[in-house]
Amino acid sequence: MAEQTLPTNTWPANGVPSDLIAPGRKRLGFALMAAATLGLLAVIALQTLYKTEVTTLGFETWRPVVYAYLLWGVALGVGQVLTRGEDGQRALFLLPALLFTIAMVIFPTLFGFYIALTDWNLSSFSGRKFNGLDNFWQMLADPYYRNALFNMVLYVLAVFVEYVIAFGLALLLNAQIRARKFFRVVFLMPLMLSPVAVSWMIGKSLMEYRFGPASTLARTLGWDNPAFFSNPITARISIMVLDAWTFIPFMMIMLLAGLQAMSREVLEAARVDGATPWQTFWQVTFPLMLPVSVTAVILRIIFKLKLADIIITVTSGGPGGATDSVSSFIYREYRDRSNVGYGTMLAMAYLIIIVVFVTWLLKFATRFVRNVN
Amino acid sequence: MSVQTTDYTASEIRSPVSFVANRVFIYGALVFWAFICLFPIYWTITTSFKTAVDVTQGHLIPFVDFQPDWKGWRSLGLSPDSLFQTSTVREEFLKRFMNSVITSVGASSLAIIIGSLAAYGLTRYRYHFAWFKNEDISFFFLSQLILPPVVLALPFLVLYREVGLLDTRVGLILLYTLMVLPIVIWIMRDQFNSIPVELEEAALVDGLTIWGAFFRIVMPIALPGMVAAFILAMVLCWNEYFFAALLTSTDAKTIPVMVASQTGSQGINWWSMAALATAAITPLAVIGIALERYLIMGMTAGAVK
Numbered sequence: 001m002a003e004q005t006l007p008t009n010t011w012p013a014n015g016v017p018s019d020l021i022a023p024g025r026k027r028l029g030f031a032l033m034a035a036a037t038l039g040l041l042a043v044i045a046l047q048t049l050y051k052t053e054v055t056t057l058g059f060e061t062w063r064p065v066v067y068a069y070l071l072w073g074v075a076l077g078v079g080q081v082l083t084r085g086e087d088g089q090r091a092l093f094l095l096p097a098l099l100f101t102i103a104m105v106i107f108p109t110l111f112g113f114y115i116a117l118t119d120w121n122l123s124s125f126s127g128r129k130f131n132g133l134d135n136f137w138q139m140l141a142d143p144y145y146r147n148a149l150f151n152m153v154l155y156v157l158a159v160f161v162e163y164v165i166a167f168g169l170a171l172l173l174n175a176q177i178r179a180r181k182f183f184r185v186v187f188l189m190p191l192m193l194s195p196v197a198v199s200w201m202i203g204k205s206l207m208e209y210r211f212g213p214a215s216t217l218a219r220t221l222g223w224d225n226p227a228f229f230s231n232p233i234t235a236r237i238s239i240m241v242l243d244a245w246t247f248i249p250f251m252m253i254m255l256l257a258g259l260q261a262m263s264r265e266v267l268e269a270a271r272v273d274g275a276t277p278w279q280t281f282w283q284v285t286f287p288l289m290l291p292v293s294v295t296a297v298i299l300r301i302i303f304k305l306k307l308a309d310i311i312i313t314v315t316s317g318g319p320g321g322a323t324d325s326v327s328s329f330i331y332r333e334y335r336d337r338s339n340v341g342y343g344t345m346l347a348m349a350y351l352i353i354i355v356v357f358v359t360w361l362l363k364f365a366t367r368f369v370r371n372v373n
Numbered sequence: 374m375s376v377q378t379t380d381y382t383a384s385e386i387r388s389p390v391s392f393v394a395n396r397v398f399i400y401g402a403l404v405f406w407a408f409i410c411l412f413p414i415y416w417t418i419t420t421s422f423k424t425a426v427d428v429t430q431g432h433l434i435p436f437v438d439f440q441p442d443w444k445g446w447r448s449l450g451l452s453p454d455s456l457f458q459t460s461t462v463r464e465e466f467l468k469r470f471m472n473s474v475i476t477s478v479g480a481s482s483l484a485i486i487i488g489s490l491a492a493y494g495l496t497r498y499r500y501h502f503a504w505f506k507n508e509d510i511s512f513f514f515l516s517q518l519i520l521p522p523v524v525l526a527l528p529f530l531v532l533y534r535e536v537g538l539l540d541t542r543v544g545l546i547l548l549y550t551l552m553v554l555p556i557v558i559w560i561m562r563d564q565f566n567s568i569p570v571e572l573e574e575a576a577l578v579d580g581l582t583i584w585g586a587f588f589r590i591v592m593p594i595a596l597p598g599m600v601a602a603f604i605l606a607m608v609l610c611w612n613e614y615f616f617a618a619l620l621t622s623t624d625a626k627t628i629p630v631m632v633a634s635q636t637g638s639q640g641i642n643w644w645s646m647a648a649l650a651t652a653a654i655t656p657l658a659v660i661g662i663a664l665e666r667y668l669i670m671g672m673t674a675g676a677v678k
Contacts, residue, residue: 061537089583093494096487097514097554098502104551105517105525112528169406175399185665186407189414192661194612196629197650201417205643211431213416245409250672257673306521309614313633327523327615334527334619344527351524358519 021085029082036075043068073099109351116348120341128341135345144321145346148329149353151236155307155325158240159300163293165244166251173252174259184256191249195309203229203242203314229315232322239323242310247303251296258292259285290372294365301361305354326350414654420647421445428643445644449652466631466652473628476542477610480549481603487550488557489599493587495558496565497573511562518555522615525551530619542625548616553606560605560674564598565591601671604664611657628653 043065050058077095080088116135120128139145173184190198206214207228218226228238266288270280308327311317317324317332324332326346333343420428422441432438443452450460494500495511502510529548530539538544568591576586592599614629621630632653635646661668 062535063537090498093490097491108528192657193654196614196633197653201413253672347524
């Protein structure tokens with residue numbers, strides 16, 4: 001993405017430049033930020049003492065700490081403007097999103113790593129106890145978790161089939177056709193529908209064993225026993241189909257935008273040179289579309305790694321955990337067994353795996369695009 | 374609907390047979406896929422008007438195969454004859470519906486506000502917080518996209534219980550904002566990059582402050598992008614199931630959770646499930662048809678360079 005940032009000094013200065021700020025105002029700003037920080041720390045300390053039953057003074061829940069954090073954020077923003085003038089005003093653009101994300105991601109993730117090292121089960125009364133790496137060793141020996149990870153590999157590989165279909169549809173929509181807008185809206189429709197509703201509409205109703213239209217069709221086509229979700233392999237394929245139905249439009253729209261941005265002259269030149277449509281596609285269109293394709297596939301893989309809703313609602317992982325994704329497995333670990341500690345360990349391990357995987361994928365994709373072009 | 378002007382190339386006109394075959398193939402494929410996209414929706418809507426016999430016999434076409442009946446909608450309290458009577462199911466449904474509306478609109482708005490500000494700052498100014506530069510901050514925001522919900526779900530379950538946000542709409546709004554923020558920042562950064570800096574420079578020379586220039590000059594130009602980001606965020610929040618299923622129980626339950634909680638039970642009421650599913654997908658289907666342009670704009674932001 002093109003960088004358009006400007007060095008700060010090229011801006012005409014209308015606000016107060018930082019060196020012209022009155023020392024009194026500066027002092028006020030620093031005092032405000034210091035007071036807010038002390039206040040926040042004091043509230044946290046007070047609440048910690050109360051919860052550990054050292055003092056009797058405190059609040060019922062930790063919510064006042066959230067309010068204190070909000071106030072601290074406001075004071076920090078005001079302080080920035082007071083002490084740094086226009087630079088502070090610039091920082092104000094970024095501060096809300098930054099403070100929000102840090103509070104919502106960094107702290108819970110760190111807390112998650114702590115929970116992962118405890119044997120916390122909500123249904124047992126003993127509360128949480130630190131148990132070191134026990135969860136980790138249990139995870140390594142867990143065949144169901146390994147199976148879920150293996151399923152994720154299969155589900156991610158299915159993205160390439162989706163990509164081929166999406167590319168085909170994008171080519172169709174890019175051809176000289178009438179009612180293009182109508183077809184575009186219709187093709188986009190599945191993406192708008194909630195995966196849970198889709199699970200019911202297709203997974204539980206259309207694919208119903210006895211009288212679902214999909215089963216009837218399968219019987220007519222010669223499949224005697226169209227049980228879509230009872231055999232591990234067909235169940236996995238059915239889940240992939242359901243997920244593909246919802247998400248193919250996403251890739252299709254990106255690829256269509258790529259096709260429409262392609263210059264007509266190049267295609268025209270290929271035709272003048274006597275290339276067949278088949279040659280034109282492989283020699284011209286496909287290579288030119290490679291950067292868009294890579295973006296679409298990577299985004300789709302990232303979404304695929306979160307796959308859970310459809311599996312939870314259609315098969316709940318069955319038969320025998322055959323269709324489980326990592327997310328749906330952890331969901332049941334919590335829902336059915338209240339196993340917060342172990343579930344969190346699984347989630348954290350998954351996080352590390354996918355961060356490594358996606359980083360590698362991005363590196364690999366950059367090199368791949370550069371080598372081909 | 375705009376009719377495309379079709380300019381056929383010389384080679385296509387020269388060989389009419391292959392041209393016709395080509396047309397037949399293209400329209401055949403288009404109609405086939407349109408059928409795949411629409412049939413499940415058609416099936417769901419018609420099933421909501423079927424009685425048990427019509428469902429089990431696989432009847433498809435209303436008035437020909439079967440006589441439509443308000444059965445499904447009556448069980449939701451939304452059919453013409455039951456609309457003015459009290460219905461606990463309808464109250465429940467409307468409550469869930471409102472929860473969905475409030476959480477998705479709230480989260481999308483919050484994400485648009487803080488996301489646009491951050492995206493604007495990142496495209497126009499150079500920051501360095503400690504050793505973090507603009508690229509690092511952008512990467513930090515966008516990398517949140519990778520974070521799977523399952524990683525945050527359990528810690529948030531515990532934290533929300535401690536701060537009293539479990540089963541509240543505010544709690545869901547905060548999480549949904551976090552979920553769509555990277556996408557909003559991604560779209561808005563692309564938007565602001567396409568606006569020439571000279572406009573703001575002129576505004577600053579005319580005496581506006583940098584915030585004044587943002588609100589009075591940049592915002593109006595970036596408005597279509599903001600609408601696109603808002604709608605995309607709405608879609609994602611409306612359909613979200615995972616967090617809602619884990620973090621809500623009675624008060625803040627959303628529509629997807631309500632739909633899912635009905636599917637598990639034995640002896641499904643086909644007609645009422647179909648009515649519920651139809652009601653759950655209708656708002657977004659309408660948005661998808663009416664605002665398709667913005668949706669596509671949002672999805673393709675930054676994809677094509």
